[in-house]
Amino acid sequence: xxxxxxxxxxxxxxxxxxxxxxxxxxxxxxxxxxxxxxxxxxxxxxxxxxxxxxxxxxxxxxxxxxxxxxxxxxxxxxxxxxxxxxxxxxxxxxxxxxxxxxxxxxxxxxxxxxxxxxxxxxxxxxxxxxxxxxxxxxxxxxxxxxxxxxxxxxxxxxxxxxxxxxxxxxxxxxxxxxxxxxxxxxxxxxxxxxxxxxxxxxxxxxxxxxxxxxxxxxxxxxxxxxxxxxxxxxxxxxxxxxxxxxxxxxxxxxxxxxxxxxxxxxxx
Amino acid sequence: xxxxxxxxxxxxxxxxxxxxxxxxxxxxxxxxxxxxxxxxxxxxxxxxxxxxxxxxxxxxxxxxxxxxxxxxxxxxxxxxxxxxxxxxxxxxxxxxxxxxxxxxxxxxxxxxxxxxxxxxxxxxxxxxxxxxxxxxxxxxxxxxxxxxxxxxxxxxxxxxxxxxxxxxxxxxxxxxxxxxxxxxxxxxxxxxxxxxxxxxxxxxxxxxxxxxxxxxxxxxxxxxxxxx
Numbered sequence: 234x235x236x237x238x239x240x241x242x243x244x245x246x247x248x249x250x251x252x253x254x255x256x257x258x259x260x261x262x263x264x265x266x267x268x269x270x271x272x273x274x275x276x277x278x279x280x281x282x283x284x285x286x287x288x289x290x291x292x293x294x295x296x297x298x299x300x301x302x303x304x305x306x307x308x309x310x311x312x313x314x315x316x317x318x319x320x321x322x323x324x325x326x327x328x329x330x331x332x333x334x335x336x337x338x339x340x341x342x343x344x345x346x347x348x349x350x351x352x353x354x355x356x357x358x359x360x361x362x363x364x365x366x367x368x369x370x371x372x373x374x375x376x377x378x379x380x381x382x383x384x385x386x387x388x389x390x391x392x393x394x395x396x397x398x399x400x401x402x403x404x405x406x407x408x409x410x411x412x413x414x415x416x417x418x419x420x421x422x423x424x425x426x427x428x429x430x431x432x433x434x435x436x437x438x439x440x441x442x443x444x445x446x447x448x449x450x451x452x453x454x455x456x457x458x459x460x461x462x463x464x465x466x467x468x469x470x471x472x473x474x475x476x477x478x479x480x481x482x483x484x485x486x487x488x489x490x491x492x493x494x495x496x497x498x499x500x501x
Numbered sequence: 502x503x504x505x506x507x508x509x510x511x512x513x514x515x516x517x518x519x520x521x522x523x524x525x526x527x528x529x530x531x532x533x534x535x536x537x538x539x540x541x542x543x544x545x546x547x548x549x550x551x552x553x554x555x556x557x558x559x560x561x562x563x564x565x566x567x568x569x570x571x572x573x574x575x576x577x578x579x580x581x582x583x584x585x586x587x588x589x590x591x592x593x594x595x596x597x598x599x600x601x602x603x604x605x606x607x608x609x610x611x612x613x614x615x616x617x618x619x620x621x622x623x624x625x626x627x628x629x630x631x632x633x634x635x636x637x638x639x640x641x642x643x644x645x646x647x648x649x650x651x652x653x654x655x656x657x658x659x660x661x662x663x664x665x666x667x668x669x670x671x672x673x674x675x676x677x678x679x680x681x682x683x684x685x686x687x688x689x690x691x692x693x694x695x696x697x698x699x700x701x702x703x704x705x706x707x708x709x710x711x712x713x714x715x716x717x718x719x720x721x722x723x724x725x726x727x728x729x
Contacts (some may be wrong), residue, residue: 251577258585263585265534266588341588345588348584349580349584352557353577355550355555446532
């Protein structure tokens with residue numbers, strides 16, 4: 234790969250053929266953009282916002298991803314409307330908990346990685362391939378994780394080759410495992426998981442799955458100080474994405490609101 | 502010291518240019534034209550996987566004729582440039598004009614400095630949110646860029662194609678008419694009927710709700726349009 238004086242990246246790059254990785258391309262052309270932050274001197278701790286609870290669960294048509302919209306910084310609420318669940322491409326979604334700034338950057342790079350691969354090769358990556366690529370990117374963040382900037386995503390989507398929804402979860406070292414039914418991560422992981430354990434069953438319908446997801450987030454918000462519950466008065470509702478054979482779609486606030494009302498109604 | 506015969510620069514450029522022209526003339530052609538919903542590219546291409554027409558960015562598409570390996574190289578460079586720009590700045594800051602300029606400079610450097618010029622001709626188009634503001638850039642093997650409006654033909658039969666379209670082209674064609682007329686022009690330039698199965702069609706469609714406006718027409722869609 235040679236860069237001509239005009240800065241136009243020409244040539245095949247790599248031993249043979251074009252490297253379809255956007256991450257590699259940025260690392261080569263704009264190393265300062267991805268090399269990460271240098272370690273703080275003297276062990277200083279910079280405060281930064283944290284994204285809290287996200288979860289994913291399978292349903293009959295694919296997978297549902299949901300997350301509260303709160304970010305905390307120490308004991309303060311940094312943001313009550315922060316998106317933490319994103320479409321990674323047309324057939325997969327990524328939900329993140331942990332250091333918000335770093336997480337958003339990883340999501341942005343991951344989205345571009347998938348789009349770039351698709352444009353360069355003319356094919357979409359397999360779901361397995363996307364999950365592996367994300368693991369490598371999380372592993373690349375490990376030096377920062379050691380300094381407290383931990384990013385732990387949930388990833389999943391519709392596997393077009395197997396014709397089913399799949400969920401993967403990660404740890405800070407880039408470890409990657411597949412989940413069979415549901416998974417939660419972030420500060421409200423334990424209450425959310427407990428709720429999912431009681432409510433989840435195989436073959437949920439889309440509406441049921443959305444309700445189960447909302448209920449788990451409500452439970453997480455009740456038990457965990459850092460998780461923000463739905464707040465109808467201020468129009469704050471969890472972000473929910475559904476990935477099915479037709480692709481990713483976002484669940485509108487009205488639908489989340491009625492799921493929330495059903496959950497609360499059943500409890501009163 | 503090796504003996505280098507003197508070749509006047511005029512002769513050198515002419516030889517290179519003739520060489521590139523001959524290479525391009527052997528290949529097939531591509532038509533680019535504006536229609537009511539955006540910009541359409543049509544080519545004759547027996548392969549359904551080795552594309553002449555592809556996506557560069559959200560609103561930008563690419564078409565190339567000539568030597569496949571060379572325009573594929575350019576296409577990849579264009580995707581890289583666009584994705585890097587979009588990542589470093591914002592998605593709306595990626596413009597066809599910048600990419601066309603990048604191609605122009607790269608091709609001009611290759612034309613003057615390398616052993617052999619690229620035997621390619623390319624089109625870069627950007628669809629605007631309203632009709633009449635689309636951009637189509639035509640870049641030659643030596644880096645010459647021209648800004649095209651309405652329609653353009655490139656490749657082996659560029660001149661006959663342009664002549665054929667000059668007679669028929671009308672502003673604001675719908676997609677089906679544009680496809681039919683483009684295929685008709687291609688067939689008349691080639692002097693034979695082109696099978697619907699070997700038509701490659703890609704378009705920038707501003708009516709798409711997605712961020713990425715590029716889509717391909719499948720063989721079935723092309724066949725339905727041509728028989729309709």
